[in-house]
Amino acid sequence: MARFAGKSALVTGAASGIGRAVAEWLSEEGALHLILVDRDAAALDTLKLRCRVDRIVGDVADEALWDAAALPDLDFAVVNAGIAGAGPIADLDFAEWRRILSVNLDGAFLTMRAAMRAMARRGGAIVAVSSAAGIKAEPGVAAYGASKAALIQLAKVAAKEGAAQGIRVNAIAPAGVETPxxxxxxxxxxxxxxxxxxxxxxxxxxxxxxxxxxAKPIEIAAQIAFLLSDEAAYMTGAVLISDGGYTL
Structure with a gap:
């Protein structure tokens, strides 16, 4: 079933893990054009897809990258790029805090802003890839957990702001996924x-x-595809928890 036939999508963090699985899934389901963003140019080049692909190499937290990005006729966006880190609050360097927040939150904001601007006249659907760490507190993940909790709230605000323009915004919160x-x-x-x-x-x-x-990355990609699809047409501002029961 080609649910995304003729459609275009932006995917960040597309070189590996969930982002790569999403790009492959969308291509298999008929996407016409994918715009893939990652810092790893070599890994992006290894993606062999059935559709037109534009690759953008750079840091999602770099505003200049988005100012220069061409996002014509965008239907979907997957705000996925992120990094991990660990350490108790009392021992955490501010530079490490900023490193994680820069990619996971600043980068997500810039991605979402660019996507919403591109969708303003025709509507579309966005999925932000958060984490169960943004819902359930655990020691040692203050920066990562805070960035992912903030991303959930960012997605909810974006859902309210985008609704009048026909833009749906949802989040997914996986727990452990076998990614690099x-x-x-x-x-x-x-x-x-x-x-x-x-x-x-x-x-x-x-x-x-x-x-x-x-979870395997492909399992999360399938759930992201559902949130993007017309099957989820009445869903916006929702958080899909996909965690194998971790947050129970």
Whole structure:
């Protein structure tokens, strides 16, 4: 079923993980044109899709990148680019706080602003990729959790502001997903080096998630596709929690 036949979409953080899975999903479902944004030019180039692709290489938190970006006839946007980090508040450097907030919140704002401007005359749908960490408090993730909680609120405000223009804005809040972002988390990187990535994911999931596993990126991509699609035409300002029971 080509739910997105003839449509155009912007996807940030498209070189890996959830963003890459979303780009592949949209292409398979008939998208005509994808605008893919990431800092990793080499990884973006490895994406082989069935549609026209424009690649934008750079930092989503760079306003100049968005000032120069061409977003014609945009139907959808997936605000996905993000980074991880950990550390207790008392030990957290302000520079690290700003690094995480810059990408996860400033970058999300700039992406959403650009998308809403591009959709102003024809409407569209936006999905912001938040996290269960923005809903459930855990020690050591103050910067990441705060950025993702703020993103949920940003999406809700955008939903109210965009409704009159036919722009729907929803958020998704996954918990553990098997993506490369985990490689930047020292605890996971250390354990993965000891027992392997698959075993490290399985070990963490059994401890943290009632369902006993983490999601695959393609599972989250399918849920994002639903939120973008006409099947979710009456949904805006919603937060879809996809966490295997983590927030219970």
């Amino acid at each position: 972002v985990w490689d930047t988390v020292p605890m996971f990187a250390t354990r993965a080096a000891e027992i392997g990535r698959d075993a490290a994911f399985a070990e963490m999931a059994k401890l943290a998630t009632p369902m006993g596993r983490y």
